[in-house]
Amino acid sequence: MSVQIYTPEAFHRQAHDALGNPQIRRNFRKAMDGLMSKRRDVFSDWDLEALRELGANIRLRALAKLPDLLERLEANCQANGIQVHWAENGDEACRIIRELCEARAARAVIKGKSMVSEEMHLNQHLEAAGIEALESDLGEYLVQLNEQTPSHIIMPAIHLNTDEISEILHDKTGTERTRDVDYMTAAARAQLRERFMAADVGISGVNFAVAETGTLCLVENEGNGRMTTTVPPVHIAVTGIEKVVEHLRDVPPLYALLTRSATGQHVTTYFNMISSPRKPGEHDGPEEVHLVLVDNGRSNIYQDNELLDTLRCIRCGACMNHCPVYTRVGGHTYGTTYPGPIGKILMPHMLGLEATKDLPTASSLCGACGEVCPVKIPIPDLLVRLRREAVGEGRGNVPGAGVKRSRKELLAWKGWQWLATHPTVWRGSTMVAGKLRGLTPTKLGPWTEYRTAPKPAKASLHALVKAHQHKDGEGRS
């Protein structure tokens, strides 16, 4: 399998290629259909609206108090013995983590799943410094062996089918070619166990950081997260600044929403709550625990009342699972760390609209994402907002705002506005358009790629109604 680099700038070409790849479409269709029906079933005995309302409101409360909660989280973590670091952007976070590794003369790092670490390209950064970073979540491991990036935030290897995975494992690790999933899983288990034992540092993400108690919560099924945070002598947790919640009691509702929305599970196998490094007398767990809080554009999103909703996200992936565009083009097509609807509303803030201007428009605004979002993020409204920002009609609060502003388009709309507000000219021009309808071009750029060109009617609706009223006569008054 050849390595392909995907970028958001090439979205249209990538989408075109993906649509022409029936294997990718089948892999995603099958997975997404399964996930959608499981989610439906697992919420069937819940008052889902009340739970979503609570989830949204817990996240909003956390955001309303964000600076105070971050300080409280820091103070409580420190009191528990967890060291806290702050990074303005991904590069700074990478540097902090690299230095922590270097301070321990670390050569081998084992990683639990962390989308923030993907966002800042941590693995490449560490490798450049001669530190090997190995992914231990099975999906992430497969994707890393295949020199790819995750195509889904919860199920990183969802674009691969069993045969492809068997081929990757055979190629890179010398296992037998097989369709036996248990065999492949056992092989990966054996390979990774060696790595857990040998790792100098474990790096994980965080699902919820609890300010009240200084607790880091990790959600997982495999146990690799527990291994990563327990076996190596150092644990570094890295997370976005928006992941903080106020109270411990805020966690159960968010956890209930997360697992059910993500994979249709009542609960995951493990919920791992870490509040301190190994204490004197304890026999396992890391001697050092670090928390790296990463901004990377989040405090900018935070400034704007409408964009703020983006930060409520708990990264469940339900919006992807239910997105008709995502299901057809797959995760890589977006060319961004976070694909699908959440990617479309988040990545423009991280990469700027120059690079991501095609993402907010790659949606029919069908509304499925907003309907399933467990914290009620109005994703379609945010897509519209970003479209407006891209053409310079917003508040200018997004990097690269106005990048799609075009004088020609602006003039056309201005002209249209003038026509539509001057009835006599309007009537005259619709009449002329009707008369000259034979002259309309048959090729109209992307519009006519899949459609026939529109043609003005012989007579406008207005004229037809007029004529109709005239014929029907005065009898009706």
Added chain:
Amino acid sequence: MNARENILKRLRERSDGPLQVPESDFSVVTGRDWTPQERVERFERLITSVHGEVIHATLTDWTARLEEVLKAKSVRRLALGREHPVPVAARAALMDHDVELVDVDRDIEDWKREQFETVDAGLTSTGGAIGETGSLWLWPTPDEPRLISLVPPIHIAVLDADAIEDTFFDVVEAHGWASGMPTNALLISGPSKTADIEQTLAYGVHGPRELVVLIRHPRESA
């Protein structure tokens, strides 16, 4: 200024001004009012649906059930604590047994490979369980460290029937978790699993392949 101050300053000087703090109504995650029997049933139904095994026992005969489990699963080396009443009773019952008892009150650095490669099962007590989701909760201790419920291929957990509560929220509230969290608190709901290979479930990917829950009922009601 450093990153910390810059970030906090940007957040504090928010351009659209301060935000309203909403009230939260938690009633949707509590107040199930299940009977003790409903709790046990629900716990069993959910944890077995994700491949956990449940064995019912009484306070007096549970070690006999444990012996049966060890025999059935051909466990030769069992890791367990020494101080908690659960491992104390298990040790007493297994004294003249051919199962080798492995001490866990040793720093992991001293026996990492031994634990990873030669232990067949780990036995632990539990703090209690959650009926709604079929979850055990554990607060590992020096006596029963974190890894014995993770590294050996089989995890055997001992649970008292009357320690099953309705919801996770109820557990957090009833036991005052917010007033003092341990180094590590865990919910465990089944054996380790993955669906990363084309959505096909496989167990034991990193942690235990099997989870056996021995539920101890107070009287002969089981």
